Amino acid sequence: MIVPMFKYSYLVFHAEYTGFLEHLKELGVVHIVEHQEEPSLEMQELYRHISDLSKTIKGLKNRKKGVPQPTERLSAKSGEELSQRIDQIHEKLELLHQKQSALLKEEKLSEPWGEFSLDNLSRLEEATNLSFRFLVCPIRKFEQSWIEKYPIYNISDAAGYRYFVLIDDGTLYAQFLEEAAQIDEVGRPTTELADIRKKIQEVQNQIRELNKELDLIAFYGYELLNDYKLSLEDQLNNLNVKHQTIEEAEGKVRLVEGWVPADKAVYLEKWLDQQNIYYIKEEASREEKPPILLKNNSYARLFEPVGKLFSLPAYGELDLTPFFAPFFMMFFGFCLGDAGYGLLFIIIATLLKRKAEKSQKTLLSLVQWLGIATVLFGAITGTLFGIQLSNLSIPWLSRIREMFLNNDQMFTLSLILGGIQILFGMILKGINQIKQNGFAYSLATWGWFLLITSFGIFYMMDKQNPEASIMWNLPHQIITGIALLGIFVFNNPKRNVFINIGLGIWDAYNMITGVIGDLLSYIRLFALGLSSAILGLVFNQLAFELKPDIPVLGVIITLLILLIGHGINIFMSGLGSFVHPLRLTFVEFYKNAGFIGGGKEYKPFQKIR
Incomplete structure (x- = not known):
């Protein structure tokens, strides 16, 4: 069955308004009548924050299933602090993943040339007045006769391409291009392969540490985050009531309207009479669309x-x-x-x-x-x-x-x-x-x-x-x-x-x-x-x-x-x-x-x- 409702209209002096709302919340029986359909900007921001936090909590709950229980303990003392830390971790992880992606791409480009010292190569070029040209072409188009005619040294073969170096005295490269138009010159690596791999390892270690921290939060931070989410919802609830309140008499009197189930009306009226709060009680009508509370066996x-x-x-x-x-x-x-x-x-x-x-x-x-x-x-x-x-x-x-x-x-x-x-x-x-x-x-x-x-x-x-x-x-x-x-x-x-x-x-x-x-x-x-x-x-x-x-x-x-x-x-x-x-x-x-x-x-x- 549908529980009958009564509509209550409360007239509250502005100085007593905040205390009235706190007592009304403690009673927990009044469904506030909504006069404003559009939420305020502050409410919209809270909606977004709560939505993001809900997704975070859900993600941590799923994360908890796939990892062993950490031995460390959380240092954070509040859900807000924990939420901010999670946001920081996600931002850092995003940047680190981008950096890792760039380094892996650089490693892929440098790998065919193997390990060598860029400093030694530069000193050698200065001492001999020669330059090293880093060249690549499809293996099937590479001609062995080039090795006999020019100072060419094969470095490696990868993915159907041959990577080789030509030592140029200033004229040989131009001459070689006339004979081998199908080759491409690529830029020499700017960072040594060992250094790139070292940086990748450092980034991966940082990612691993941040993920360990997320695992720690997933195991021990759920209650803190959930309590924080509930406090935000409570704050949103308060803002909504204030948003739906009508100001009368140049803001000196506040009008709050709400629906109360018939079986809880006596309990509410007793408190209202004790507080000397003026109210009007009306029976609900279909046209006003009261909220629905079901009561069944x-x-x-x-x-x-x-x-x-x-x-x-x-x-x-x-x-x-x-x-x-x-x-x-x-x-x-x-x-x-x-x-x-x-x-x-x-x-x-x-x-x-x-x-x-x-x-x-x-x-x-x-x-x-x-x-x-x-x-x-x-x-x-x-x-x-x-x-x-x-x-x-x-x-x-x-x-x-x-x-x-x-x-x-x-x-x-x-x-x-x-x-x-x-x-x-x-x-x-x-x-x-x-x-x-x-x-x-x-x-x-x-x-x-x-x-x-x-x-x-x-x-x-x-x-x-x-x-x-x-x-x-x-x-x-x-x-x-x-x-x-x-x-x-x-x-x-x-x-x-x-x-x-x-x-x-x-x-x-x-x-x-x-x-x-x-x-x-x-x-x-x-x-x-x-x-x-x-x-x-x-x-x-x-x-x-x-x-x-x-x-x-x-x-x-x-x-x-x-x-x-x-x-x-x-x-x-x-x-x-x-x-x-x-x-x-x-x-x-x-x-x-x-x-x-x-x-x-x-x-x-x-x-x-």
Whole structure:
């Protein structure tokens, strides 16, 4: 259900404003009304900082998984100091990686010339008045005759090129160029290869040290950084409240407006009266779009995250979470439909819940319920890890073999469940319309519900007793007439009869085609369940047919195929078993239930911990 809200308007003297906000935060029950959609520049900067910090924390969390635990300890005492240090490290690493890239490129260019002293080479050139030309050409174009004619010395061959030096007296190089136009002169290295490699080693050592520091932070700095992030979010929360505050009486009075759940209103009012703060209390209306706080039992609460994937309900309408929860669970089991897979879900979720965080336990509890539904439908169809129990020659199974539903019966069951959910959605739509606008606005919905259910009931009665001609007897004609009046005449009390009839015809076309299409969508429940069972059966056959006759190896290969095959089937079928019930809920069920949605989550102004 949606918790009722009250709107409070507080008038606070400017000198008491800061203290008032601190007390309001400690109470933690007021959702501040937002008058300004655009955040201030300071808030935008904080948003960016928090976003960057979140990425940093996520990166460090992933980094922690791949490295051994360091023996050193952190020197930083605060999250802010640590955050600044991380930024410095990332800047240094970026510069060092750029420097390393440039040095590696320089090493690649110098490597073919080998190790030599640039100083000795320069002194030799000065003493002899000769110059050394560093030349390169493709190996296939290098002619051995050049070595006989000119003072050429081969240095190395690399990547299809020959690197060589020609000793030039001032005329030889020009003469050589006339004969060997295909050669290229390259600039001599400016740094000796040994020095380049030494610099690369130094840079790599610096990178290694900085990465070690990041590893240290990843292991021991998470709490500090997370606390710092929470403090920034708390600061942002304060700024937002001040940004949404309206100044009155030339800034001497501050107007703060907020929403408070009805069950917490007494607690708030008691404090306001103690502080002698003037306030106005108003009941929430749909037009003001109050925030949405859901309150459901422990079972339905598990499915609230599923509903939030689409949208929260609008204020004033029904919360559909407790109504779609049993259907969603049932449809998941229908689609997966293997008792063995369901048992795995239950066992794994139960084991993980023991050490899971509080926020994760809700999800794992949901997995347990989905596993129970899968076991139930696996038992109905007689499917266990892809094995069709009805085909096994086990004596005790012969007594329950006839209880297993075959494919035709499962096909029919999918349509029956679909019809039930669609009709249930219509009931909820009618209740919603009564709740929001009054009974007169729900007559068309009840008319359609009455028409469909009466036709279904009288059709089945007619099938049971064909000679009685029950289908079009007087009671059914009266019921049909009442239903048609609601559909075509009284569908909207604000319009005249003729407009209602015209729009009723159009709505009838949409309704008939829509309901048929919606009903056919539920056939996919059967199709997904069938495909899951077939895939499990195929992997079982592959595992036992492809195993070699070697005893030990045969068992290992069989187990591998079974594990990999059923793992793939659980993943693919499990994904489909979640997505398709999601679609049936958000499209077929929500449409027939008249779901509006668009609600904004209740987020009270409170200290972020």
